[in-house]
Amino acid sequence: AQSVAQPEDQVNVAEGNPLTVKCTYSVSGNPYLFWYVQYPNRGLQFLLKYITGDNLVKGSYGFEAEFNKSQTSFHLKKPSALVSDSALYFCAVRDRGQGGKLIFGQGTELSVKP
Amino acid sequence: GAVVSQHPSRVICKSGTSVKIECRSLDFQATTMFWYRQFPKQSLMLMATSNEGSKATYEQGVEKDKFLINHASLTLSTLTVTSAHPEDSSFYICSANSEGYNSPLHFGNGTRLTVT
Numbered sequence: 710a711q712s713v714a715q716p717e718d719q720v721n722v723a724e725g726n727p728l729t730v731k732c733t734y735s736v737s738g739n740p741y742l743f744w745y746v747q748y749p750n751r752g753l754q755f756l757l758k759y760i761t762g763d764n765l766v767k768g769s770y771g772f773e774a775e776f777n778k779s780q781t782s783f784h785l786k787k788p789s790a791l792v793s794d795s796a797l798y799f800c801a802v803r804d805r806g807q808g809g810k811l812i813f814g815q816g817t818e819l820s821v822k823p
Numbered sequence: 824g825a826v827v828s829q830h831p832s833r834v835i836c837k838s839g840t841s842v843k844i845e846c847r848s849l850d851f852q853a854t855t856m857f858w859y860r861q862f863p864k865q866s867l868m869l870m871a872t873s874n875e876g877s878k879a880t881y882e883q884g885v886e887k888d889k890f891l892i893n894h895a896s897l898t899l900s901t902l903t904v905t906s907a908h909p910e911d912s913s914f915y916i917c918s919a920n921s922e923g924y925n926s927p928l929h930f931g932n933g934t935r936l937t938v939t
Contacts, residue, residue, distance in 0.1 A: 742923055752829070752916050752930035753867075760925040764852055799866065808872045808880065809924045815866045 829931025
């Protein structure tokens with residue numbers, strides 16, 4: 710079965726510092742991996758995806774993620790955090806065998822302090 | 824970009840009544856839509872996959888008679904919570920697929936259901 714795990718419930722960083730939100734995956738075959746962000750009482754906004762190709766993927770709002778096949782990881786990164794980045798972040802894998810549903814990690818709450 | 828509209832954004836209903844939530848793809852056709860449920864500060868739990876013109880596929884443990892899903896057109900799926908109870912209070916989010924599996928799903932803004 711396809712799954713993703715986010716080992717940290719919460720990540721705290723100071724504004725201007727780099728941030729990393731961790732994600733590991735377990736899939737059969739090549740993974741289709743996604744990162745989404747959720748602000749309070751809102752739906753999910755797409756940040757970036759990895760399908761194939763370059764292991765470093767750049768996305769919206771200055772975020773990027775690095776696909777590491779040997780470590781089965783897809784960590785989300787940003788060189789310089791903003792207070793407005795504070796939100797709930799979800800890593801997800803697309804299950805191509807079951808109608809294309811997205812399977813989400815547990816979510817990581819990012820808090821960026823001034 | 825692809826937009827998914829979900830309505831209502833917030834609803835309060837009395838125990839025993841039914842509530843309908845609509846999910847519309849505004850600028851694309853969606854043969855498949857997904858309904859998720861989310862508890863506070865938790866992950867999204869897939870409830871069902873809605874397929875246009877056919878019956879929805881429910882995840883294990885989700886009562887199909889309680890959570891009725893209809894996907895009558897390529898731009899509209901509805902979720903009806905029947906005979907709602909306080910434990911059904913939650914945040915419900917729909918999403919739709921505009922392209923293939925290597926494309927992101929597009930999400931509505933969610934519906935906050937409170938059953939009193």
